[in-house]
Amino acid sequence: MTEQPSDLHAAVSALVRSYHAAWNADDLDALCALFTDDVHWVNIVGMHWHGRAEVEQAHRAFFDLMFKGVSSHLEEIESVVQLSGGEAIAVVRLRMDAFLQPDGIMKPESVDRMTLVLVPTGNGLRIKHGANIWVVPEAQPFNPVPSRN
Amino acid sequence: MTEQPSDLHAAVSALVRSYHAAWNADDLDALCALFTDDVHWVNIVGMHWHGRAEVEQAHRAFFDLMFKGVSSHLEEIESVVQLSGGEAIAVVRLRMDAFLQPDGIMKPESVDRMTLVLVPTGNGLRIKHGANIWVVPEAQPFNPVPSRN
Numbered sequence: 001m002t003e004q005p006s007d008l009h010a011a012v013s014a015l016v017r018s019y020h021a022a023w024n025a026d027d028l029d030a031l032c033a034l035f036t037d038d039v040h041w042v043n044i045v046g047m048h049w050h051g052r053a054e055v056e057q058a059h060r061a062f063f064d065l066m067f068k069g070v071s072s073h074l075e076e077i078e079s080v081v082q083l084s085g086g087e088a089i090a091v092v093r094l095r096m097d098a099f100l101q102p103d104g105i106m107k108p109e110s111v112d113r114m115t116l117v118l119v120p121t122g123n124g125l126r127i128k129h130g131a132n133i134w135v136v137p138e139a140q141p142f143n144p145v146p147s148r149n
Numbered sequence: 150m151t152e153q154p155s156d157l158h159a160a161v162s163a164l165v166r167s168y169h170a171a172w173n174a175d176d177l178d179a180l181c182a183l184f185t186d187d188v189h190w191v192n193i194v195g196m197h198w199h200g201r202a203e204v205e206q207a208h209r210a211f212f213d214l215m216f217k218g219v220s221s222h223l224e225e226i227e228s229v230v231q232l233s234g235g236e237a238i239a240v241v242r243l244r245m246d247a248f249l250q251p252d253g254i255m256k257p258e259s260v261d262r263m264t265l266v267l268v269p270t271g272n273g274l275r276i277k278h279g280a281n282i283w284v285v286p287e288a289q290p291f292n293p294v295p296s297r298n
Binding site: 038040042043044045046047048049050054057058061062065078079081083084085086087089091093101102103111112113115117119128129131132133134135136138139140142143144145148 | 187189191192193194195196197198199203206207210211214227228230232233234235236238240242250251252260261262264266268277278280281282283284285287288289291292293294297
C-alpha cells in the first residue's frame with residue numbers, strides 16, 4: 001500500500017527533511033516557506049487554521065510560546081500515495097522532545113503521525129495540508145490490526 | 150481559503166452524509182464501501198492502517214468493541230480544497246456521542262476534526278485518506294488565531 005515512484009518518495013523525503021531542518025533551527029521563515037498560500041493545517045489539539053497567513057501566525061506564536069529549542073526527530077516516512085496530478089499524501093512519524101504546554105503542563109517526549117498533502121511546484125513539493133495526530137501510548141495495545149502494533 | 154466549485158462541495162457533502170448515515174446505522178458494509186482499496190487511515194489516537202483490508206478490519210473491530218449505537222453528528226464541512234485531478238481535501242467537524250473506550254474509561258461527548266482526501270470515481274467521491282483529530286477542549290483558549298477560537 002506504499003507503492004509509489006521512487007522519485008516521488010525522494011521528493012517527499014526532501015520536503016520532510018527541509019521541514020525538520022527548519023523546525024530544529026527555529027527558522028520560521030524557512031518553515032513557513034514550505035506552505036502553499038492556500039494551506040490548511042489541523043494541529044495536534046484540533047485547531048484548524050485556514051491559509052498561510054493563519055498557519056504562519058500560529059506557528060510563530062507557538063514557537064515563541066513553547067517550541068523554540070524543542071527538536072522534532074523524523075522516525076519514518078510510513079507511506080506515500082500519489083494522486084493523479086503528481087500530488088502526494090504522506091504519513092510521517094516523528095518524535096518530539098518534551099515541551100511545556102501553554103497550560104503549564106510539561107508534555108513528555110511524544111510520537112506524532114503527521115498527514116501531509118504535498119503539491120509539486122517549481123521549488124519541489126510544498127505543503128497544502130497538514131493534520132498532526134498524537135500517538136497516544138496507552139491506546140496502542142488496543143490496535144485491532146496486530147501487524148501495526 | 151474555502152473557495153471551490155459548488156459541484157465539488159456538493160460531492161463532498163454527499164460523501165460526508167453517506168459516511169454519517171452508514172456510521173449511525175452501524176452499517177459497516179456501507180461505511181467500508183466508501184474507502185478506496187489503497188486508503189490510509191490515521192485514527193484519533195494515532196493508529197495508522199494501510200489499505201482497505203486493515204481499515205475495514207479496524208473499523209469492524211472498534212464497532213464491535215465500542216462504537217455500535219454511538220452516533221456521530223456532522224457539525225460543519227469547514228473547508229474543501231480542490232486538487233488538479235479533481236480530488237478534494239476536506240476538513241469536517243463532527244460531534245461524537247459519549248462512548249466507552251477499550252481501557253474502560255468513558256469518553257464524554259467530544260468534537261473531532263477529520264481531514265479527508267477524496268478521489269472521484271464512477272460512484273462519486275471515495276475516501277483515499279482519513280486523519281481524525283480530537284479537538285481538545287482545554288487547549289482551544291490558547292489558539293493564537295483569535296478568529297478561529
